[in-house]
Amino acid sequence: LLGADGRLGVTIFEEMTGLAVSRGAINLGQGFPDEDGPEEMKEAARRAISEGSNQYAPGKGLPILRTAIAAHQSRFYGLEPDPETEVLVTTGATEAIAAAILAFAEPGDDVLTFEPFYDSYGAMIGLAGANHVTVPLHAPHFQPDPAELEAAFSPATRIVVLNNPHNPTGAVFGRDVLEQIVRLAARHDAIIVSDEVYEHLVFGEPHVPIATIPAAAERTLTISSAGKTFSFTGWKVGWVSGPEELVARVRTVKQFTTYSSGTPFQTAVALGLGLPDAFFAGAASTLRHKRDILADGLRAAGLTVYVPDGTYFITTDTAALGFDDALDLARRLPELVGVAAIPVSVFCHDEGAKRTRSLLRFAFCKREDVLEEAAGRLARLG
Ligand code: PMP
Numbered sequence: 001l002l003g004a005d006g007r008l009g010v011t012i013f014e015e016m017t018g019l020a021v022s023r024g025a026i027n028l029g030q031g032f033p034d035e036d037g038p039e040e041m042k043e044a045a046r047r048a049i050s051e052g053s054n055q056y057a058p059g060k061g062l063p064i065l066r067t068a069i070a071a072h073q074s075r076f077y078g079l080e081p082d083p084e085t086e087v088l089v090t091t092g093a094t095e096a097i098a099a100a101i102l103a104f105a106e107p108g109d110d111v112l113t114f115e116p117f118y119d120s121y122g123a124m125i126g127l128a129g130a131n132h133v134t135v136p137l138h139a140p141h142f143q144p145d146p147a148e149l150e151a152a153f154s155p156a157t158r159i160v161v162l163n164n165p166h167n168p169t170g171a172v173f174g175r176d177v178l179e180q181i182v183r184l185a186a187r188h189d190a191i192i193v194s195d196e197v198y199e200h201l202v203f204g205e206p207h208v209p210i211a212t213i214p215a216a217a218e219r220t221l222t223i224s225s226a227g228k229t230f231s232f233t234g235w236k237v238g239w240v241s242g243p244e245e246l247v248a249r250v251r252t253v254k255q256f257t258t259y260s261s262g263t264p265f266q267t268a269v270a271l272g273l274g275l276p277d278a279f280f281a282g283a284a285s286t287l288r289h290k291r292d293i294l295a296d297g298l299r300a301a302g303l304t305v306y307v308p309d310g311t312y313f314i315t316t317d318t319a320a321l322g323f324d325d326a327l328d329l330a331r332r333l334p335e336l337v338g339v340a341a342i343p344v345s346v347f348c349h350d351e352g353a354k355r356t357r358s359l360l361r362f363a364f365c366k367r368e369d370v371l372e373e374a375a376g377r378l379a380r381l382g
């Protein structure tokens with residue numbers, strides 16, 4: 001259920017973070033920042049706790065947060081979800097993904113994802129008893145081949161799960177890809193579940209939600225989270241927005257996955273979503289600078305670097321250094337040089353794992369001195 005090699009019980013993130021901690025290695029594996037987000041959001045959470053905002057929130061989320069999510073969708077993308085019926089607060093994007101897949105996928109249905117895919121998609125499609133059909137993303141640009149994308153659809157296709165910007169490759173999909181997905185989803189009457197948790201962490205053109213492509217909105221659930229945008233991954237506040245009938249089904253599942261989500265954090269995230277544009281632009285440009293530092297360091301260490309257009313992650317090819325099994329290398333890397341990373345093959349099924357066998361993912365959401373130290377250590381690999 002969880003890994004390409006069939007391991008149960010512990011995700012790759014737990015395994016690699018565990019190794020990093022036990023070896024005292026720099027953790028460029030699991031994607032979490034080593035500096036917290038805005039002080040005013042922390043203050044808002046503290047205030048909410050001291051003022052008594054500590055009991056269950058309404059199942060669909062505090063009104064102040066649902067309103068802030070709708071306002072954010074309008075301000076950045078011109079989308080106008082109704083905060084009463086078309087927005088649902090979840091416990092991280094993880095719960096939104098789980099509830100959306102469980103709400104729509106039945107045994108026998110096909111659920112499409114690109115490959116490599118974020119690990120929870122595979123797990124949830126498996127729990128739903130549906131078939132997981134994948135479309136490969138090819139180096140160096142990690143865009144799908146239009147013919148392979150078309151061939152993956154069938155009358156059994158119920159959901160297309162899109163992740164844009166894409167973890168682990170850092171790819172941002174072109175408008176042509178988004179338009180093709182919408183056309184194919186419409187032809188096969190499939191819904192689109194779009195995980196856009198890295199929407200503000202893009203280094204070129206502004207993010208394009210697939211829901212803004214003509215004819216997409218009526219069949220699209222858009223998922224995001226405060227974790228990445230605001231550097232509070234531990235708060236686990238996420239959300240989903242889309243047409244009322246689709247959101248209502250997700251809400252039905254959410255009643256039984258968690259019922260409701262952390263009350264004081266919701267108030268703080270509402271404040272964050274209303275921060276000025278300069279905050280969002282600043283976060284992206286700081287992260288872009290970190291990307292460049294790590295990309296230079298990884299190149300200097302002899303790895304082939306696929307420079308990402310978004311996310312926290314750089315995918316590299318370790319074959320240039322003579323390694324052919326990045327899973328094995330990732331398990332030894334903390335001891336070898338004191339750095340942890342994530343092999344891309346764990347985000348794949350068997351065929352995809354073969355194709356991505358030598359690829360290794362590094363997170364760059366870390367302080368500059370940490371990235372430089374990690375790059376220096378990796379240079380000892382060559
Ligand atoms: N989707 C993707 C693509 C992710 O990388 C992550 C991990 N950060 C999540 C979902 C989970 O988000 P959250 O921590 O808000 O549950």
Ligand code: GLN
Pocket residue numbers: 011013014029030031032167
């Ligand atoms: N999304 C984070 C990553 O890809 C990790 C989240 C988790 O630990 N499940 O690194």
